[in-house]
Amino acid sequence: MAKITILGAGAWAGGLGQTLADNGHDVCMWSPLESEVASVNTERTIAKLAQINIDLPEKIWATTDLREAAEYAPYILVAVPSQFVRSVMEQVKALDIEAKIYISATKGIEPHTNLTMTEIVKDVLGERICGLAALTGPSHAEEVIQRKVTSVVIASKDDTLAHVVQALFNNTEYFRVYRISDIKGAELGGALKNVIAVVSGIMYGLEYGDNAKAAMMTRGLAEISRLGRLLGAQPDTFFGLTGMGDLIVTCTSMFSRNFQAGVKIAKGATLAEIERSGATVEGAKAVVSAHELASKYEVEMPIVETLYRILYEGQTAKEQLSSLLSRNMKAEND
Numbered sequence: 374m375a376k377i378t379i380l381g382a383g384a385w386a387g388g389l390g391q392t393l394a395d396n397g398h399d400v401c402m403w404s405p406l407e408s409e410v411a412s413v414n415t416e417r418t419i420a421k422l423a424q425i426n427i428d429l430p431e432k433i434w435a436t437t438d439l440r441e442a443a444e445y446a447p448y449i450l451v452a453v454p455s456q457f458v459r460s461v462m463e464q465v466k467a468l469d470i471e472a473k474i475y476i477s478a479t480k481g482i483e484p485h486t487n488l489t490m491t492e493i494v495k496d497v498l499g500e501r502i503c504g505l506a507a508l509t510g511p512s513h514a515e516e517v518i519q520r521k522v523t524s525v526v527i528a529s530k531d532d533t534l535a536h537v538v539q540a541l542f543n544n545t546e547y548f549r550v551y552r553i554s555d556i557k558g559a560e561l562g563g564a565l566k567n568v569i570a571v572v573s574g575i576m577y578g579l580e581y582g583d584n585a586k587a588a589m590m591t592r593g594l595a596e597i598s599r600l601g602r603l604l605g606a607q608p609d610t611f612f613g614l615t616g617m618g619d620l621i622v623t624c625t626s627m628f629s630r631n632f633q634a635g636v637k638i639a640k641g642a643t644l645a646e647i648e649r650s651g652a653t654v655e656g657a658k659a660v661v662s663a664h665e666l667a668s669k670y671e672v673e674m675p676i677v678e679t680l681y682r683i684l685y686e687g688q689t690a691k692e693q694l695s696s697l698l699s700r701n702m703k704a705e706n707d
């Protein structure tokens with residue numbers, strides 16, 4: 374059995390931590406928040422999942438001491454929101470600990486650098502890494518913590534490591550884990566589907582029908598795949614769990630915070646108002662990167678541009694979505 378440290382003690386850290394503990398591993402969770410650590414150690418629950426009845430396995434404990442957490446295990450699972458990944462990695466670097474295996478469970482693209490999460494880990498820690506992987510795919514923490522059947526993917530260029538990490542997480546009762554070598558495609562799919570999820574929520578809020586939503590998801594995936602190919606990803610990846618699978622779950626479930634944000638935007642809320650209420654809208658960050666990359670690589674991404682104009686140029690959602698219909702007619706696979 375292995376020891377694994379999870380950076381973060383939020384919803385996703387909780388779901389993955391419980392799965393690892395169910396598999397017999399020892400799990401340390403780190404959070405900068407005393408209240409979250411107390412929830413794990415004393416109440417045996419995850420504060421961010423307070424609405425669900427949880428009794429964490431004994432093998433999970435938590436600390437606010439980053440050195441204690443980082444030195445505890447050879448595997449470090451990153452599960453803090455994307456905007457904290459760089460700063461947390463810089464704190465880990467400052468500890469000057471031995472090289473570890475890092476697995477990112479965080480989805481996102483860093484605004485302006487346009488790096489994926491494992492690329493940030495590598496950028497900050499460089500040689501202090503002895504393995505790098507991403508865990509991604511269609512997965513709501515709310516279901517995983519209730520041990521509802523879920524399938525995810527471990528992406529790593531290192532096939533031996535991918536096998537090892539796959540075995541750490543795979544649970545034959547409820548958590549099936551696949552492997553893939555295309556880490557770029559897997560991470561891009563996981564990050565960019567959040568953009569489409571916000572648009573999907575806007576459509577729901579504006580009472581578009583199922584036909585329109587199916588078209589938007591399909592065309593959204595075509596955009597993601599067009600950009601991903603130019604960034605070095607394998608096109609097939611976008612039609613697997615980390616692309617289409619994650620897109621479906623995020624665009625159709627009220628558990629998705631990106632979808633929920635879209636519904637609020639349709640009702641007139643601004644991004645600033647939604648973020649002030651404490652909600653993380655990772656699609657709102659990913660759209661900035663997608664907008665920059667689309668311009669840099671001269672790739673057509675009308676759905677991305679539509680959301681960008683709504684969120685950052687003050688355009689109204691209803692008008693922007695309508696304008697998608699007046700674009701030039703074209704072949705589907707252009």
Ligand SMILES: NC(=O)c1ccc[n+]([C@@H]2O[C@H](COP(=O)([O-])OP(=O)(O)OC[C@H]3O[C@@H](n4cnc5c(N)ncnc54)[C@H](O)[C@@H]3O)[C@@H](O)[C@H]2O)c1
Pocket residue numbers: 380381382383384385386403404405406409421452453454455457461478479480481512513514515653655
């Ligand atoms: N929730 C899900 O269902 C789910 C599923 C798949 C992937 N993810 C990914 O996991 C990541 C985390 O999501 P989540 O739902 O667990 O978020 P969350 O809001 O539930 O938890 C985030 C956690 O980050 C930590 N944190 C808070 N402030 C911090 C700071 N200043 N510095 C460092 N850490 C801080 C805390 O432990 C906090 O609980 C996201 O990138 C998301 O895309 C989430």
